[in-house]
Structures are given as structure tokens and as C-alpha cells.
Amino acid sequence: MDLRHLQTFRVGAADLNGQMRGKRLPAATAAKLESDGVRMPYSVLNVDIWGADIKGSPLVFDTGDADGVLKPTERGPMPMPWLENRSALVPMWMFHDDGTPFEGDPRHALAAVLKRYADRGWTVQAATEMEFYLVDDSGAALAPPINPLSGRPIQGQAILSLRQLDAFDAWFSALYEACEVMDIPAQSAISEAGLGQFEVDINHCEAMRAADNAWLFKHLVRGLARRHGMAATFMAKPFAGDAGNGMHVHFSVLDADGNNIFDNGGDDGSPLLRHAIAGCLNTLHGATLIFAPHANSYARFEPGAHAPTGAAWAYDNRTAAIRVPSGPPAARRIEHRVSGGDINPYLTLAVILGAALAGIEDGAEPPAPITGNAYDLDLDGLAPDWASAIDVFERDPMIARILPQDLITNLCYTKRQELEGMQSIPAEEQWKPYLETV
Template identity: 65%
Template sequence: MDLSGLKTIRIAACDMNGQMRGKRMPASLAGKLDSGAARMPVSALNVDLWGRDIEDSPLVFETGDADGVITPTDRGAVPMPWLKTPSALVPMSMYWEDGAAFLGDPRHVLADVLSRYTARGWTVLAATEMEFCLLDDSGPAPAPPADPLTGRKLDQQSVLSISELDAFDAFFTDLYDGAESMGIPAQAAISEAGLGQFEINLNHQDAMRAADDAWLFKALAKGVARKHGFATTFMAKPYAQEAGNGMHVHFSVEDQDGKNIFDDGSATGSDLLRQAVAGCLAAMPASSLIFAPHGNSYDRLVPGAHAPISAAWAYENRTAAIRIPGGSPKARRIEHRVAGGDINPYLMLSAVLGAAMVGIEDGMQPPAPSDGNIYEIEGLPQLAADWETAINWFETDPLIARILPQTAIRNLVMTKRQELAGFAERPPETHWLSWLEAV
């Protein structure tokens, strides 16, 4: 992006909750960013949902709250079309003074996982399905927005409704224009099963680019909604009686010759596909904290709420946590359907792809694929039933220790324990305000 003519830019790295942490600075200083001129405390990427330092964090007390060096990612600067004054965002990554990657930076965590694929000569491709709700946040509780054409609040589900999409045409036009300007490959948009809920699919591409796009898309959707007089939220469960927001991810792996390693020419896929599925299933319960990182997330993970709650897989079955879609064998891929819309996309892809790699490394074999309504099958391994259980499982699980760097595990656990205590001190009826746009 050409920064000439801009007065200011933003530089930001991703914290453990997926929030942007960084600075506003004169655009004239942009040329110095590649040299490591920008610095901020490494602890800035390990703050809680409200931006508070983590109590007793070793990042503060063992290092003296040392500065890290932040440098631009290979994404480069992108416009911020939701702002009135033209500006640009430069995505950044955090490094220690000696140049080592700070593994409390979620983007570095994903890079660490992807390096295991690169070592085999493999490239991971991924696509995300981004679900979100438009809502009116002016009252004491979340409420549906007004239909821009009628002025009346939405009052019912409208699955795959073209008229509901058209009612919000001005918003979606700005959203797609903004995505194009930011280099985000937004594909089809649909009206989903929840009240004021929509989904936009992002294109299948390099996994790191897919994570970048998901992170940037969240900021874009929230900013554009505010321009139109309402809010966008990726909260897992904005309304107790409505479908929640998920973020499904599809992924495949190509070898050095560009061949899909999950394709063996059959309808069932290769041995490597089944090994990857087995790894995803084995790590799924202890990964609950990644897929459901907030207290509100567990309101979505209940029977009959259109969200998987058990570790099961199947072919062409949308009640399964892991689905193998049909179609051409050349496009054989895995769809991981557990995560809520409130996740950190870098950590979510790290957990999924890291688990798949462990399954391949160990030659794991999955159980037989399930049939029918998987919500009704008893005896399957379950995801964590609540936030505190998820934190405890994640902290001590040996598979998680193989998938993610220890620094990332420690920092996420500290963050979530502090948030758990923080929400316990706040009136429950106000909790939604903390999650509304922060996730």
C-alpha cells in the first residue's frame, strides 16, 4: 500500500485474545519500521480482555517488563476503510532483543506449527467461514438491529434470506469494498440461522495468510458496522435462545509437487487424512480453551445448539466436529467445525494444524466415522463443559505440550485465570459488554 499522503498510521500485533495492541504514529516514520525502530513491552501481548497486566506474570517480574522489538509482517500495510481520516494499519510481530521470535505472539505460535509442515516439504492451505451478528448495543442487553428499509427491529430467523441480505446492502457493499482494499478474499455471504446473523467465507489459501485475513476481517466488520449505526459481534452466543457464532476452518496440505496429500483418488481420502483426523480428535477435548476461549463460549457448546460438543468425525455430516466434505478427490480436505467466532484465529489454526501433525507423526488411527445425528450418540469424548475445566485441561495435557510452545500455554492460562476471576466480580448482566467487540 502506498502510504504517501497519509498523516498517521497504526502499528499493531495480536495479543492472546486476538486484540490489536500497538501504537498510532506519524506516517513519516513508516520507513524506519523494518529496521526495528518500533518497540513495546513484550507483556503487551499478554494482557487480559480489558487490557490489564497479568498479575505475577514472569514477563514483568522476571524480565523487568522488558521491551521487545516489533517489525512488520510480510502482509505489509493495509488501509483502514472504517476510519473517517485515511490511515493504514501495519501488522507487526514481536521479537526479543536478540532477534528470537517471542512465542507469546500468537502469529509466531502459528509459524512454529507451520514450520513442522515446511520441514516435510508441505504447504498448508486453509479457508475460514466467519459468522457474526449485527446488533443494537444501545440498551442494557444485546438487541437485534433495525432493518434499514423498514426501521423495524429484526424479530425472527431468516435462513438464507436474500431479502435480509439486501436490506443491509449498504453495509455489505462497504464490507466487500473494504475487504477488497485490504486484500481479504471475501467470498459468498449468507443470512444464517441466528437473529441478525450472517456468514462470509474467506478463500482457500496459504494458512498464515488465512489467519491474517480472519484477524483483519474481524476489525473491518466491526468498524464498518459502526459507520452504519449498529455493532458487529463475533461473540459465541450473543442471544441465549438463538444459534451462536462459529468459525469453521477447512484445510488441506500440498506436497512439493503441489499434490494434495489427503487425496488418494478415492472418496474416503488417504491414510494421511485419517491420521490427521485422529490427531485432531485426540487433542480436541484439551483444546477446548482455544476453541472456546471465553465464558460466553460455553453457552454455545450445549446439545442442540448447532455446535459440536463431542470429538467425532464423519463424511458429509454437519453434526460432526470433524467433517470430510464430498466433491472431487483432488479437493479432499478436513473441515474442523468446533471453534466459536470469538477465537484468536492464529491460536485456533495452531491448535488444529498442530494436532493434525501429531496425528501424522504418530501414525494415529481414528475410530470408525460416525453416522446419523452425532448429538444423540453416547460415549464419545466430550469437550470441556465449562471455562474453568477448559483452562485446567489445557494447562496439563501432554498433547497440548507437543502442539504449542510452553510460553504460549503459560501465557494463555494466566490470561484466562485472571479473566475468570475478573468476570466473577462483575454483575452477570454486564458481561456481554466486555465481549461485544473485544472478541
């Protein structure tokens, strides 16, 4: 790994909140990165949203806060276009000294789920729709961004407005250029329902790479916004009364011959499609903490606000939590519409894909697909609040089938510490810890 043309480079891994944790290193150390890795405490992947150690966590107190070894992922080094000075980022993940994966690393959790698909001769293709706000955070409260053309804050909803996209043309042009050099396959961009809200779709690819793309995209968007005099946030609900940010996940599964196992040649899809949908529905309640991991996440779940809350599925119906989009049978796929934009992409894809596989393993059958507006139906669904979500996640048997116990334990310790910390912060100030961390 030759980075000698640079003075320094960064190594970074995803913690449980999806924040990038790592080090800045001199370029001369890159030669030994593959063989020696970088030593860092296991506990650094299990700090809270403020970056503080988790009180009472067995990861710290039962191990003496031991070191693990960060090793480069298959992604390899990439530029960091949000920085003024040239540098490179090497994405990493955590291992033990004997080379076995550290189960508290969220990327390893996804890898373990994908291995179960691979053991069947299957590969998962996934794509994400990334919603975010550009904002002005220079005052005491968040505000819509300044229109670069008029010099005034933007006003009025502008869903699918080319005018609003064009107002931020310089920023979007820089974003697409940056995605190209980072090999993030950004596709369409649209102006969404909220003031200053946008969505960028990232193209289908192998599921681990899709999670990498989502993780890297979030860091790129936030960093590039700062270079253009704004802030960007993936908070689930930056503005009360305005649209929330989601991250919709699309996925299909290919067999060893490259055939889509969800395709039966017709519009309804195969029995395996129904089993996978049933698994996703059966896991919604227990997995609420993954789809809504923060205090701000629960403000997004308002009936009729384009954030599904009930365990229902449908064909081509955006009010349902699980949607089967229309299109040619060979492209039959599942769209999981529950997650907020503030999630950890690795944990989210691990739970969604693990739930689908559990449904297939069990031969589970979903209820009949709904028609009409899901918000008008009396449906079981997500845990109602953050504290409840932590409790049900900790003991849910489906979660125990999908994620390693150490990760479940660490995440519950982390979220209970964050819950306690947020209770001491006035509601109108709670956006500050989340603005650029989620």
C-alpha cells in the first residue's frame, strides 16, 4: 500500500454509532499496514455519542481495556475530498491478535450474516437511498440553509424541484466529483419534502460494499458541506413539523448462477420473497433500536409523515414498512423503509438481511399484503420509545439469531448511557450532539 506521495494518511473504523474512529499516521507507516495493522483499544468502537467510555462496560472492565488490531478492509485507500490538504483514508476493521474477528465491530456483524448467505451459494445485492438536510447551524437553533443564488434562507417546500437543486449546483457538482474519486456510485439526486432536504440514491452492488458506500457517503456529505459554508445532517428529525430523514434499503439475492431468488417470472415474486418479507416483519419490533438508535430518532415516527411505523408489507405502496417495488420480474427486490438517516449502515444491513434469512430458514409466511394507507390500519410495529427499544432489543430472540451477544451487550450499555446523558439536555439543545455525529 504505497501512500508515500502523501505526508500523512488516516485509518478509520466504524464504531457502534457509525462514527469514524482511528488515527492519523505518517505515510512511511503505510508499508506495514497490511502485515502489522494498527493497534487500538477494543473499547474505542464502543464509546458513546460524545466519545466517552461506557461506564461499567465489560469490554473495558473485564478485559483491562485491551488492544485489538485494526486491519485494512478490502476497500483500500481512497482520497478525502472534503479536506483542503491532500490525504487518504484507509477503511479498517478490528481483529484479535490471533486473526479472528472482533465481534464488537459492526462491520464484522454484517460479514457474518453475509457468510450465511454465501454458505447457501447466494450473494446479496443492496442499494441505499440517503436522505439528508443542508442546514445553517450558525445561530442558537438550526435553520434552513442560505440559498447561494439569493443570499437568503430558502423558503417553501420544494419536493422534486430542479430550481432548488440548481441553487446548490456548485455543492452537488463537487459531491458527484467526490463520489467518483471515492468510487461511490451516486445516482439520482432529488430535492425532498423538507426545507433544504435532499436525497441521493447509491447504486446496487454487493451488500458489504453497499454498507461501505453508505458509511463513507455520510462522512463525505458532512465534510463537503463545511467546505461550502454549510452543515449537513442525517439526523432523523432536524426540524419539528418538517419531513424526517430516512435511509431506505433495497436488496435482492442472487443464486450461484446469477438468478434472482425473488423472481418467479411474475409480478407477485417467489415463495422465497414472501419468506424473506415475513422475516423482516417479524424482526421489526425487536430491531427498533437499530432502525431508531438515538433520542431524536423517535420524533420521525409520526403517522402520515412518510416514516412507516406498522409491521405491514405491500406491492408498490410507500406507506408500508416493507415494499415490493414494481418493475421487471428479474429485478424483483425488497425495499425496507423503516430506518432513519441516523443509523449505522453496517448494523442496519446486518439486521435487515439477517431477518430476511431467518424468514427463509423458517419458511415463515407473511400476512396478506395491504392495500391503501397503512397509517389508517391498526398495526403492531416498532417499540414506542428509546428506553423500550433498548429493553426489547436486549432480549429479543430474533436479534440473538442475527447479532453476536457481545455486540448486543455493548450496544445496550452504550444506549443506556446515552439515554441517561440526553435526559440532562433540554429538548431544544439535543440537536447539538447529533448534528454531525450520526
